[in-house]
Amino acid sequence: MMLHIPNVLTAAEVARCRTVMEQADWTDGRVTAGHQSVQVKKNLQLPEGGAAARELGELVLAGLERTPLFISAALPQRVFPPLFNRYDTSMSFGSHVDGAIRFLPGTGQRVRTDVSATLFLSEPDSYDGGELVVEDTYGHHAVKLPAGDLILYPSTSLHHVTPVTRGARLASFFWIQSMVRDVSQRALLFDLDTAIMQLNQEVPKSPSLVMLTGVYHNLLRQWAEP
Ligand code: NI
Secondary structure (H helix, E strand, C coil): CCEEECCCCCHHHHHHHHHHHHHCCCEEHHHHCCCCHHHCEECEECCCCCHHHHHHHHHHHHHHHCCHHHHHHHCEEEECCCEEEEECCCCEEEEECCCCEEECCCCCCEEECCEEEEEECCCHHHCEECCEEEEECCEEEEECCCCCCEEEEECCCEEEECCEEECCEEEEEEEEEECCCCHHHHHHHHHHHHHHHHHHHHCCCCHHHHHHHHHHHHHHHHHCCC
């Protein structure tokens, strides 16, 4: 499931991200790449665990916490500390699958990557190219969102970032270990939750809503590894 989640960050928060990123020191993006993706990755990153990434990471995590659509879709158990990248003109990231397990720096803790996330931080008209393209059995899906918006996509999918041909593309990227590991179970829960929310608007007094909400929680109880 791919899902566009608008307005995870406010305009002021996006501006803060861009200010910090403009003044920051950058490293080669290959530092966090695995054996296969290191061969096709050409971009820059804020140093993992550095002051800039930590400050902006807190901003992103706070944005996620106040976004019900993110919680409903990802059912997060653990979120990897957000990383930040920059693609200047001629930079790109060829086709790859994200590594299955990421280590939380300095803790020895592991995060299984169930859901991948890209939070766009540059306005789409400020650069050309730089689309995130996710490949699945339905074809290729090119994504380029307004600054502050997030795309979620399954970490199991092949994806790439097309070359930037003008300007620079700033983004945050991270992974989520979901309480519900199975993508089809997670999608069912999301559909059910979405339908319950809509019924809450349309027929708020319906006794069936109580039962449906019970079904949601009882499925979650069966499937979740909290
Ligand atoms: Ni990737």
